[in-house]
Amino acid sequence: MTKPDWAAIAVAFQAGELSLRAIGAQHGVSEGAIRKMAKKYGWVRGEKNGTQKGTQVRKKGTQKKQGKKCVPVKNQRGQEDGQGGAEALSSVSPAAKPIRGSRHAPPIRPFLPHNTAAVTHGAYARRMLWPDDIIQDAQRLQLNDELLMLRAGNLTAATNIGRWIAQLEQADPDQGKVLRENIGAAERGILRNTVRIESLERTLRVNALNEATTAKRWAETQRLTSENSDADTPLREVIEQIQGSQQGGRINAGSGDE
Structure with missing residues (x-):
């Protein structure tokens, strides 16, 4: 076994170009033996060396890991969690837009109370697979819209009848039979x-009459309620002032001859 060249090892160690592992691999010695010789003979490593860089990198990695361990876990209940939440609340500006799901601004409920539209219309929507736009449009429809659709359907049918009658003149017997069935x-x-149109028009007239009657009954109820109660009205106040005077209820009692 050859004896290591400690002079070359000392030069490489003091130069600081290579790491101790690389120097040991070149000369066939271990890192521990190099450190012992350096300590024994007082070898000094240069400032730029791989060993110090590697040591610094390892220390930084260790510090990062330690820093991660020191961060308080937000999900655990304790003093650290409470302090962290207080600091987060204090650091957030009051004018800042709230972020959905953040700790300082819990998610806002997108639905109003008693919002049961999905429950009300879910029976037909689940079975007929209606899209959402159809449900929304159906909620806004009224009897006037149904009446308009029926009248438009009658006009469309009348147009088709006229076209089929014109086609009967040049159609063969089979085609004529189909056209006559379509016309019928x-x-x-x-x-x-037409029957449905008449029914809808009658319903609309009845609804308008009911609304007017309801408004009239409400006004009469308000008038009777005010008369039966002790509600003060301008006319009632004037009458009470006249009757409470010393003139016997006469306005011009003092202007006449005695």
Whole structure:
């Protein structure tokens, strides 16, 4: 076994270019033996060396790990959690927009109280697979919209009947039979729509009459309630002032001859 060249090892150690592991691999010695010789003969490493860099990197890594361990866990209940929450609340500006799901601004409920639209219309929507836009439009529809649709359907059917009658002149017997069936079905559809139109118009007139009657009854109820109660009105105040005077209820009692 060859004897290590400690002079070359000393030069490489003091130069600081290579790490102790690299120097030991080149000369066939261990890092521990190099450290012992350096301590024995007083070898001094240069400022720029791989060993110090590696040591610093390892220390930084250790400090990072220690820093992560020192961070208080937000999910655990304790004094650290309370202090962290207080600091976060104090650091947040009052004018800052609240972030959904953050600790200083819990999520706001997107639904108002008693919002049962999904529950009310869920039976048909789940079975017929209606999209949301159809549900929203159906909630805004009124009887006037249904009446308009029926009248538009009658006009469309009348247009189709006229086109089919024109096609009968040049159609063969089979096609003529199909066209006549279509014409008959369209005429029956027009009759059904006409009956529904009359029913809807009657319902609209009844609803308008009910609204007017309800408003009239409400006004009469308010008048009777005010008359039966001791509510003060301008006319009642004037009458009470006249009757309470010493003139016997006469306004011009003092202006006449005695």
